[in-house]
Amino acid sequence: MPLEVLQQAAAEMTNWHDAQGRPSGMSVMEMSHRGKEFISIYEQAEADVRELLAVPAHFKILFMQGGGLAENAIVPLNLSRGETVDVVVTGSWSEKSYKEASKYCTPHLAATGADTHFTTLPATAQWQLSKSAQYVHICTNETIHGVEFHSLPDLQALGCDAPLVIDFSSHVLSRSVDWSKVGLAFGGAQKNIGPAGVTLVIVREDLLGHALKICPSAFNYKTVADNGSMYNTPPTYSIYMAGLTFQWLKRQKAGELCGVAAMEQQNIAKAKLLYDFLDNSSFYSNKVAHDCRSRMNVPFFLADESRNDAFLTGAKAAGLLQLKGHKSVGGMRASIYNAMPIEGVQALVTYMQAFEKSQA
Numbered sequence: 091m092p093l094e095v096l097q098q099a100a101a102e103m104t105n106w107h108d109a110q111g112r113p114s115g116m117s118v119m120e121m122s123h124r125g126k127e128f129i130s131i132y133e134q135a136e137a138d139v140r141e142l143l144a145v146p147a148h149f150k151i152l153f154m155q156g157g158g159l160a161e162n163a164i165v166p167l168n169l170s171r172g173e174t175v176d177v178v179v180t181g182s183w184s185e186k187s188y189k190e191a192s193k194y195c196t197p198h199l200a201a202t203g204a205d206t207h208f209t210t211l212p213a214t215a216q217w218q219l220s221k222s223a224q225y226v227h228i229c230t231n232e233t234i235h236g237v238e239f240h241s242l243p244d245l246q247a248l249g250c251d252a253p254l255v256i257d258f259s260s261h262v263l264s265r266s267v268d269w270s271k272v273g274l275a276f277g278g279a280q281k282n283i284g285p286a287g288v289t290l291v292i293v294r295e296d297l298l299g300h301a302l303k304i305c306p307s308a309f310n311y312k313t314v315a316d317n318g319s320m321y322n323t324p325p326t327y328s329i330y331m332a333g334l335t336f337q338w339l340k341r342q343k344a345g346e347l348c349g350v351a352a353m354e355q356q357n358i359a360k361a362k363l364l365y366d367f368l369d370n371s372s373f374y375s376n377k378v379a380h381d382c383r384s385r386m387n388v389p390f391f392l393a394d395e396s397r398n399d400a401f402l403t404g405a406k407a408a409g410l411l412q413l414k415g416h417k418s419v420g421g422m423r424a425s426i427y428n429a430m431p432i433e434g435v436q437a438l439v440t441y442m443q444a445f446e447k448s449q450a
């Protein structure tokens with residue numbers, strides 16, 4: 091979370107103020123989701139995310155509950171019509187999507203990066219897309235394996251008319267999105283948006299209204315859209331925090347750039363700093379192919395893994411936290427989301443240099 095956002099939330103924790111500085115006399119947590127105060131928070135958040143991501147008018151923006159994993163069920167419940175869907179498996183998260191879809195429809199493994207232990211993305215020319223797939227699912231940033239799509243596949247150019255579904259949970263708002271290639275995007279909040287509890291879903295209008303009969307009403311995209319994300323009580327505090335993050339993002343500047351474009355520049359610089367250091371080291375390494383290295387999640391390994399515990403202990407003492415890699419991959423992982431300033435990445439590199447020296 092950006093520090094400024096946490097500080098603002100703390101300052102108005104017990105008494106929210108509107109844009110004109112007028113106190114509401116209550117915490118956002120105490121507001122009715124249908125009251126004018128929360129409606130104004132909601133409408134501003136929705137307008138800001140539409141502006142930040144340049145979401146076209148024929149897409150609906152939904153704020154839902156359930157997180158990224160629930161969307162692995164909600165997407166097939168709404169879009170699959172119980173038929174075939176294509177899934178490209180590029181790491182743990184798309185693997186989970188593939189497995190979950192089989193409860194509601196027939197997922198087809200269109201391509202997988204398993205043969206390289208998810209250190210490469212399968213080339214689109216090799217994707218075996220089904221003729222009748224209802225959609226094609228990809229995870230555009232694999233958080234655990236550190237693999238990112240740096241451009242979205244053009245399904246039409248591959249002879250496929252199905253809509254593209256993207257799980258952009260772990261790099262949402264870190265870069266722009268080419269909506270001409272997307273049918274639906276979903277993302278949990280807890281990386282670049284705000285605290286866990288709200289899921290952002292951006293869906294092309296023509297995809298609404300085809301849910302399976304068994305789809306729970308609260309998870310039916312059309313019902314949610316028709317009710318302005320208020321069919322059930324939305325996660326109000328998470329939406330408020332997301333709104334503060336959107337405002338923070340709108341304030342970001344890099345030269346002439348602002349908002350997500352400025353953020354993207356900073357993310358490129360942060361990732362370059364860390365990857366360049368790793369590539370010039372024989373003490374540390376990153377195994378992901380250069381063309382699909384994630385700007386958000388950088389898994390790295392010590393050549394001598396017996397030093398892992400000492401590395402983590404020293405890192406903690408230096409104020410560098412949460413660096414242990416996911417148990418399925420091992421090693422280390424630096425998650426350098428939007429809110430991590432370049433100074434944080436520089437501090438990590440400085441520590442890594444010092445640790446290497448201390449081990450000589």
Ligand SMILES: Cc1ncc(COP(=O)(O)O)c(C=O)c1O
Nearest residue numbers: 157158159160183233259260278
């Ligand atoms: C890319 C991706 N998809 C899905 C999820 C699952 O999100 P949740 O735990 O909110 O269900 C995560 C969580 O880290 C993720 O990184």
